[in-house]
Amino acid sequence: MEAGCCQFRINTDRNLQGPYAYIRRAASFFETCVIFVDVSTDWGVRVKRREFITLLGGAAAWPIAAQAQQAPEVPRVGFVYAGSKAAAAVRIEAILSGLRVSGYAPPAQVEIVARTAEGDPAQIAPLVAEVIAKNVNVFIVNGPVVLHAAHLATRTIPIIALDLETDPVAGGVAASLARPGGNITGVFLDFPDFTAKLMEMLVESNPKLSRAAVLWDASTGTVQIESVKKAAEKLNVELDVLEVQRPSDFDTAFLMANQRGASAMVMLSSPLIAPNVQVLAELALRHRFPAITLFPDFARAGGLLAYGPNLLSLHQLTGVLAGKVLRGANPGEVPIERPTKFETVLNMRTARALGITIPSSLLLRADEVIE
Numbered sequence: 001m002e003a004g005c006c007q008f009r010i011n012t013d014r015n016l017q018g019p020y021a022y023i024r025r026a027a028s029f030f031e032t033c034v035i036f037v038d039v040s041t042d043w044g045v046r047v048k049r050r051e052f053i054t055l056l057g058g059a060a061a062w063p064i065a066a067q068a069q070q071a072p073e074v075p076r077v078g079f080v081y082a083g084s085k086a087a088a089a090v091r092i093e094a095i096l097s098g099l100r101v102s103g104y105a106p107p108a109q110v111e112i113v114a115r116t117a118e119g120d121p122a123q124i125a126p127l128v129a130e131v132i133a134k135n136v137n138v139f140i141v142n143g144p145v146v147l148h149a150a151h152l153a154t155r156t157i158p159i160i161a162l163d164l165e166t167d168p169v170a171g172g173v174a175a176s177l178a179r180p181g182g183n184i185t186g187v188f189l190d191f192p193d194f195t196a197k198l199m200e201m202l203v204e205s206n207p208k209l210s211r212a213a214v215l216w217d218a219s220t221g222t223v224q225i226e227s228v229k230k231a232a233e234k235l236n237v238e239l240d241v242l243e244v245q246r247p248s249d250f251d252t253a254f255l256m257a258n259q260r261g262a263s264a265m266v267m268l269s270s271p272l273i274a275p276n277v278q279v280l281a282e283l284a285l286r287h288r289f290p291a292i293t294l295f296p297d298f299a300r301a302g303g304l305l306a307y308g309p310n311l312l313s314l315h316q317l318t319g320v321l322a323g324k325v326l327r328g329a330n331p332g333e334v335p336i337e338r339p340t341k342f343e344t345v346l347n348m349r350t351a352r353a354l355g356i357t358i359p360s361s362l363l364l365r366a367d368e369v370i371e
Contacts, residue, residue, distance in 0.1 A: 074107070074108070074109065074110060074111050075104070075109075075110055075111070075137040075138070075326050076110075076111045076112075076113050076134060076135065076136040076137050076138075077095070077099070077110060077111070077112050077113070077136060077137065077138050077139075077140060077322055077326075078112075078113045078114075078131040078132070078134065078136035078138070078139040078140065078157075079091075079092060079095065079112055079113070079114040079115070079131075079139075079140045079141075079142075080114075080115050080116075080117070080124065080127050080128050080131055080139075080141060080142070080146050080149075080150070081114070081115075081116045081117070081142050081146070081271075082116075082117045082119065082121070082124060082142065082143055082145060082146060082271045082272065083116065083117070083118070083119060083271065083272075083274070083275035083276070084116060084118055084119065084275055085116050085118070086275075087274070087275030088114060088116045090312065091142070091311075091312070091315045092112055092114055094312040094313070094315035094316045094319065095112070095140060095315050095316065095318055095319040095322070096110075096112065096319060097316045097319060098315070098316040098317060098318060098319020098320040098321075098322070098323065099319040099320075099322060099323050100319075101316075101319070101320050101323065102319070102320055102322070102323020102324065102326070102327070103323065103327075104323050104326060110326070113131050113134045113136055115127040115130060115131055119246050119247050119272070120246065121145060121219065121245065121246070124145055124146055124149050125149045125152075125153075128141075128146065128149040128150050128153050129153055132150075132153055132154055132157060136157060137157075137158075137325075137326060138157070138158045138159075138160060138322045138325050138326060139154070139157050139158065139159045139160070140159075140160045140161075140162070140318050140319075140322055141159060141160070141161050141162070141163075141186075142161075142162050142163075142271055142315075143162075143163060143164075143165065143220075143270070143271030144163050144165050144166045144171075144219065144220050144221060144271075145219045145271070146271070147159070147161045147163050147166065147173065147184075151173060151184065154183070155182065155183055156183060157183065158183050158185075158325045158331040159183055159184045159185075159186070159331065160185060160186045160318045160321045160322050160325065160331070161173070161184060161185070161186030161187070161188065161318075162186055162187045162314055162315060162318050163186065163187070163188050163189075164188070164189040164269045164294065164308075164309075164314075164339075165189075165220035165221060165223070165224065165269050165270065166188060166220075166221060166223075167188070167223060168180070168184075168186075168188045168336055171221075174336060177335060177336045177338075178335050178336075179332070179333060179335070180331070180332055180333075180334070180335075180336055181332045182331075182332050183331050183332065184331060184332075185321060185331045185332070185334040185335070185336055186318060186321060186336060186337070187314050187317055187318060187321075187336070187337045187338070187339065188336055188337075188338065189269075189309070189338065189339055193227070194227075194294075195223075195224045195227040195228050195231070195268065195269075196227050196228065196230065196231035197307065198228070198266050198268075198292050198293070198294070198307060199212075199228050199231035199232055199235065199237070199266055200231060200235070201292055201305060201307055201344075201362065202264055202266055202290065202291075202292045202305070203235050203237060204359060204361070204362050205290060205292075205304065205305060205351075205356060205358055205359070205362055206263075206264055206290050206356055207359075209237055209263060209264050210236070210237060210238065210263075211237065211238045211239075211240070211260075211261055211262050211263060212232065212237055212238075212239055212240070212262055212263070212264045212265060212266060213239070213240045213241075213242055213253075213256075213257035213260070213262035213264070213265045213266075213289075214228055214239050214240065214241045214242065214265070214266050214267075214268060215242055215244055215250075215253055215265060215266070215267040215268060215273070215280075216241055216242065216243055216244070216268050216270075217243075217244055217245065217268070217270035217271075217272045217273070218243050218245070219245070219270075219272075220268070220269065220270050224268045224269060225241065225268065228266055228268065240256070240257060240260045240262050242256055242257060244272065245272075246272070247272070247276050247279065250276070250279060250280065250283060251283070254283050254284075254286075254287045254289070257287070257289070258287055262289070263289070263290075264289055264290045264291065265284065265289045265290075265291040265292075266291070266292055266293070267280060267291060267292070267293035267294075267298070268293075268294075269293070269294040269295075269308070273293060273294075273295065274295050274311060277293070277295055277297045277298040277301050277303065278301045278302075280293075280298065280301075280303065281298055281299075281301040281302035281303040282301075282302065284302075284303050284304070285302055285303075285350065285353065285354075288354055290304045290305070290351075290354055290356055291303050291304055291305070292304065292305040292306065292307065293306055293308070294306065294307065294308035294309075295308055295311065296308060296310065296311075296343045296345045296368075297311075298345075299345035299346060299347045299350075299368075299370065300345060300347070300368075300370065302347065302349075302350055303347060303350065304346070304347055304350045304351060304354065304356070305344075305345070305346055305347070306343070306344070306345045307342060307343070307344050307345075308342060308343065309339035309341060309342055309343070310341065310343060313341070314339060317337055321334060321337070343367045343368065344362075344365055344366045344367050344368070345366065345367065345368045345369075345370070346358065346362065346363065346366040346368070346369050346370065347370040348369055348370060348371050349370060349371065350370075
């Protein structure tokens with residue numbers, strides 16, 4: 001028999017039976033003192049009625065302070081990621097770093113309940129429901145599809161979003177940036193001008209560009225695609241829009257871009273793109289496409305150019321925001337954050353392999369040049 005924090009346990013594998021094998025919640029201030037007596041083996045454990053009453057009576061004589069010995073409930077932070085477990089792992093570590101800044105050190109002070117969809121959009125809604133069923137205190141979501149599923153699933157659990165594709169006000173998830181209202185806050189990036197910048201930088205790196213492909217995940221909405229179309233029109237560049245829904249679509253998209261005569265590619269922001277930058281960089285080199293995207297790791301993996309925020313620092317920020325909510329802040333009153341630091345990463349090895357001469361104007365602006 002194990003005693004501690006007003007609990008007595010005799011482990012069991014058999015269903016509870018009989019008048020002495022039950023769970024009883026003591027009355028009055030001993031509401032939290034639970035008595036477990038089960039029978040599990042052939043030799044059994046017999047507790048006579050007199051012994052059981054004496055045991056309960058002895059527990060009732062303990063001071064009320066015994067309740068304080070119980071370990072406080074560890075808060076749970078939910079996290080659903082559309083990509084792979086490997087990609088989720090580094091993001092979770094960044095979230096935990098932010099939680100530590102807020103005073104929540106795992107595992108004693110916070111628990112992460114994480115699920116990954118492994119690139120299958122059909123799994124997102126069920127995984128969101130599964131995490132919510134774990135009674136999480138705060139829910140961190142990554143990307144518009146996961147945010148939409150979480151928003152539909154709960155209007156009470158605080159949601160911290162990292163969404164680089166949605167305008168939170170126009171998208172109806174926040175009343176304003178300063179005071180979101182409801183149960184959602186987080187980190188958002190308004191894309192119209194930013195996406196146009198990607199197109200401009202691609203043309204700057206290759207001034208003779210006349211036809212480009214655009215890799216687009218339609219689940220992110222139309223803000224980015226409309227912006228890049230307007231920018232291309234101003235720059236006299238024809239576009240071929242190639243829709244992708246999962247990583248298995250990438251090969252076909254690059255083949256179609258080649259067939260249509262595109263000579264460069266813009267990869268619009270998406271949770272589908274971010275965890276697959278290595279594969280996309282290899283495809284761009286294989287098909288000899290100068291390519292640009294929002295995610296700096298794309299250029300580090302062998303792509304030509306990237307311009308965007310540091311993703312891991314943004315995940316760390318979601319951890320900090322989650323910590324604020326765990327400490328009692330109302331998510332509807334926590335201002336939405338915007339990325340404030342952007343990196344230009346240029347891969348000169350790739351430029352040489354593609355036969356591109358990078359203008360000095362772009363080279364001088366690069367925060368990181370890979371030789």
